[in-house]
Amino acid sequence: MSQSGNPDETRQVDVVVVGSGISGSAAAMTAARQGARVVLLEKQESFGGSAALSAGMFWTAPTAEAYNARIPLGNAALGARLVGDYEEALAELRASGARVAAEPKMNIMTFGIGYSTDIHAILEWCRQEVRRAGGETLTGVTVTELTHDGGSVTGVTARDAAGRAVRYAAPAVVLTTGGFQGARDELTRHIGPNADRLLLRSNPGSVGDGLRLARAAGSGGTTAMSTFYGHLLPFPVSRFETEDYLPYSQYYSGSTVMVNLRGERFADETKGDELLNQDVTFQPEARGILIFDHHVRTTEVIQEPFPGLGTIDRLATALEAGGTYAEAETLDELVRKVAAWGVDQDKLSATLEQYTAAADQGGGTALGVPVSPTARPPRTGPFHALMVQPSITFTFGGVRTNSNGEALDHDGRPIPGLYAAGADIGGLSNYGYAGGLAPGYITGRWAGRAAAQRATTGTRRSPEPIRAPELIYAGGPATEKEAS
Numbered sequence: 392m393s394q395s396g397n398p399d400e401t402r403q404v405d406v407v408v409v410g411s412g413i414s415g416s417a418a419a420m421t422a423a424r425q426g427a428r429v430v431l432l433e434k435q436e437s438f439g440g441s442a443a444l445s446a447g448m449f450w451t452a453p454t455a456e457a458y459n460a461r462i463p464l465g466n467a468a469l470g471a472r473l474v475g476d477y478e479e480a481l482a483e484l485r486a487s488g489a490r491v492a493a494e495p496k497m498n499i500m501t502f503g504i505g506y507s508t509d510i511h512a513i514l515e516w517c518r519q520e521v522r523r524a525g526g527e528t529l530t531g532v533t534v535t536e537l538t539h540d541g542g543s544v545t546g547v548t549a550r551d552a553a554g555r556a557v558r559y560a561a562p563a564v565v566l567t568t569g570g571f572q573g574a575r576d577e578l579t580r581h582i583g584p585n586a587d588r589l590l591l592r593s594n595p596g597s598v599g600d601g602l603r604l605a606r607a608a609g610s611g612g613t614t615a616m617s618t619f620y621g622h623l624l625p626f627p628v629s630r631f632e633t634e635d636y637l638p639y640s641q642y643y644s645g646s647t648v649m650v651n652l653r654g655e656r657f658a659d660e661t662k663g664d665e666l667l668n669q670d671v672t673f674q675p676e677a678r679g680i681l682i683f684d685h686h687v688r689t690t691e692v693i694q695e696p697f698p699g700l701g702t703i704d705r706l707a708t709a710l711e712a713g714g715t716y717a718e719a720e721t722l723d724e725l726v727r728k729v730a731a732w733g734v735d736q737d738k739l740s741a742t743l744e745q746y747t748a749a750a751d752q753g754g755g756t757a758l759g760v761p762v763s764p765t766a767r768p769p770r771t772g773p774f775h776a777l778m779v780q781p782s783i784t785f786t787f788g789g790v791r792t793n794s795n796g797e798a799l800d801h802d803g804r805p806i807p808g809l810y811a812a813g814a815d816i817g818g819l820s821n822y823g824y825a826g827g828l829a830p831g832y833i834t835g836r837w838a839g840r841a842a843a844q845r846a847t848t849g850t851r852r853s854p855e856p857i858r859a860p861e862l863i864y865a866g867g868p869a870t871e872k873e874a875s
């Protein structure tokens with residue numbers, strides 16, 4: 392962190408929020424409602440980040456137990472508070488007047504509970520609340536640096552649309568820049584060379600600024616750095632624009648048999664598409680092949696996985712996009728067609744045979760790979776094979792925080808004046824996925840409340856001891872550590 396040189400203008404506010412997605416919008420709204428003078432800065436020409444591209448499903452784990460079961464490597468302390476705050480956050484959204492479905496959708500991403508929302512109305516309402524309280528919301532302004540005084544963060548330096556350097560002096564800064572999925576060097580460091588093959592399924596502004604700024608301020612890293620959210624897409628695709636993000640996603644992959652380019656299975660498919668998307672990244676050329684039958688073709692492939700995603704024929708969309716595809720009346724014929732793509736024919740035949748045998752016996756393993764008791768092998772022709780590739784929407788690793796939204800240093804101590812939320816924080820999801828919008832909104836509220844408290848009273852928000860998140864190691868959770 393370095394003190395900025397000579398800004399063209401210096402302005403004093405209480406809270407600076409960096410990034411206007413769901414977490415930044417919630418943080419800014421919450422801080423403004425607490426009486427803080429807030430400025431919300433967005434680098435792009437429009438507000439909303441990936442949240443504005445999303446399907447608007449506001450969901451997470453239904454209970455702390457369900458969170459821990461689905462995300463055993465997740466940060467249990469953050470997860471428990473996330474789940475505990477969900478109902479209150481939902482009530483706040485309903486009170487805003489934005490559309491929130493009356494009935495919940497169950498088993499989202501196999502285990503979650505959530506409500507369909509008008510996410511654009513929610514984002515707009517947050518910004519209106521900021522402005523109503525006298526705050527500002529600005530686009531075209533990129534935060535480039537944090538400023539500090541001793542160990543405390545004292546504001547940011549930003550570059551506005553006209554290229555002017557503006558210093559915003561503030562006792563509290565909230566980082567909500569949406570993750571580091573657009574930073575190829577950072578992805579490659581954590582994921583490996585196949586990171587270059589991940590299609591970016593995100594707003595283009597989330598390139599790791601929050602992580603970089605927090606590190607420069609002494610923030611300690613988190614775990615979960617090689618894990619991320621995304622969905623399988625056809626391979627290849629002739630174009631991939633923001634309007635293609637939802638229709639190209641092959642959400643039904645959990646109902647298929649998935650093999651790599653060698654013809655081998657590598658994961659229990661029923662884990663769901665967002666986990667298979669990560670698994671396939673580590674396979675040869677980061678490519679997979681989905682094999683499924685007429686039953687899946689006429690059910691899961693065309694059904695809406697949850698409200699807001701649209702009832703479309705995802706296979707037809709994949710073919711329009713240029714995806715590699717084969718169809719045959721028998722499985723043997725399909726295997727021969729897939730072999731023409733360079734896949735080992737004998738291996739693929741053996742994979743399908745063993746998988747079917749294991750599934751018929753109620754699950755187990757096939758060639759060393761788990762087969763779920765709920766697995767349903769391809770039985771009725773015509774049979775289909777679609778080549779797929781992984782994508783990245785946001786990263787699960789990031790700034791280490793406690794459940795007050797305070798950024799922590801390497802020893803687990805809060806960095807005075809620095810807060811983070813949403814996809815900028817690490818470890819809430821870790822391979823398993825706890826949702827994006829609800830965790831963003833809820834952690835944004837934590838950070839906004841704590842930032843406003845510091846700015847308006849000069850004190851830490853919580854009277855109770857601040858707890859650092861659990862340190863998670865490969866072998867399981869270590870003990871929770873008190874921050875001083």
Ligand SMILES: Cc1cc2nc3c(=O)[nH]c(=O)nc-3n(C[C@H](O)[C@H](O)[C@H](O)COP(=O)(O)OP(=O)(O)OC[C@H]3O[C@@H](n4cnc5c(N)ncnc54)[C@H](O)[C@@H]3O)c2cc1C
Pocket residue numbers: 409410411412413414415432433434435438439440441442443444445446447448449450532533534535567568569570592593594595596597598600601636637784785812813814815826827828829831
């Ligand atoms: C197609 C799609 C569908 C999705 N559907 C769902 C869904 O239905 N349910 C769900 O839970 N999740 C969904 N998600 C995920 C969800 O949108 C994200 O998890 C969520 O938006 C993350 O919130 P955020 O505030 O952390 O980041 P974002 O919403 O991405 O916002 C980050 C913002 O910060 C800005 N920024 C970055 N750096 C700077 C800087 N230096 N200065 C100023 N501004 C900066 C960026 O430009 C961006 O606007 C979906 C995502 C996509 C792409």
